[in-house]
Amino acid sequence: MKKYCVIGDPILHSLSPELHHNIYSILGIDASYQKVEVSRNKLKPFMNSNSFDGMNITIPHKKSVVSFLDGLDKDAKSIGVVNCVMDNYGYNTDWVGFLKAMDLNDVILKNKHCLILGSGGAAIAIAYALISAKVGSINIESRNKNQSKFILDWIKSYFPRNKLSNAPDIIINCTPLGMFPNFNQVPIEMSVISKDTVLIDTIYNPIETQWLLFGKKLGAKVVGGMDMFIAQGVLSAEIWFGIDIFNRLELDIIKQEIKEIIC
CATH class of the missing domain: 3.40.50.720 (NAD(P)-binding Rossmann-like Domain)
Known part of the structure; x- marks a missing residue:
């Protein structure tokens, strides 16, 4: 089973696990996704030792994580900010x-x-x-x-x-x-x-x-921010799994399920 996560501090508010588990369930992907609280002073040891196949990055690490990566794709390099990582390579799906x-x-x-x-x-x-x-x-x-x-x-x-x-x-x-x-x-x-x-x-x-x-x-x-949240998450999953996902999902259904969790 592939393992993915989102890291940040604070991280309690994040619904990324619910979004990604929903995507994995719809597409029949055998993978897990969790949220991990990583403080600023713990970022370096976490990045040096983590065993995840991919991760999303949120506040406050989107800029600071760059120095711990082996490289960035073209857009992430232009932006200087990363919210998605695979194989220690950084991407930006927010834009x-x-x-x-x-x-x-x-x-x-x-x-x-x-x-x-x-x-x-x-x-x-x-x-x-x-x-x-x-x-x-x-x-x-x-x-x-x-x-x-x-x-x-x-x-x-x-x-x-x-x-x-x-x-x-x-x-x-x-x-x-x-x-x-x-x-x-x-x-x-x-x-x-x-x-x-x-x-x-x-x-x-x-x-x-x-x-x-x-x-x-x-x-x-x-x-x-719901549509942007879902879109950046789906785009991250496309990077991790190397397949087109957007056109295979009913985004309104996913959106409604996440709304029900919030409400």
């Missing part, structure tokens, strides 16, 4: 997962002015996705000003015509604010949200965070 989620929810990205909240690994991956989708502009808002500047400079190197806009069409939350169990936290002042703004969250637990619920009341289009 493609984001684009697939936008397609599923009929969100048009081309020429739109986008604001990313946060400056971690997910923010960089989504910025990469936005560049590939030919958006109008990308801005970053984060409490970590140095990291925000780093990402903006990185964006400029791939997207020289990026001109920051103070009137975003799309706001994307890449912070953990509002994630289980801190449901009441919000990533941005509600006063900047209007019914014409598209609000996107990378958080999938809860299904809709407080700021998404507020936006929905205003009449704004909102997209929770």
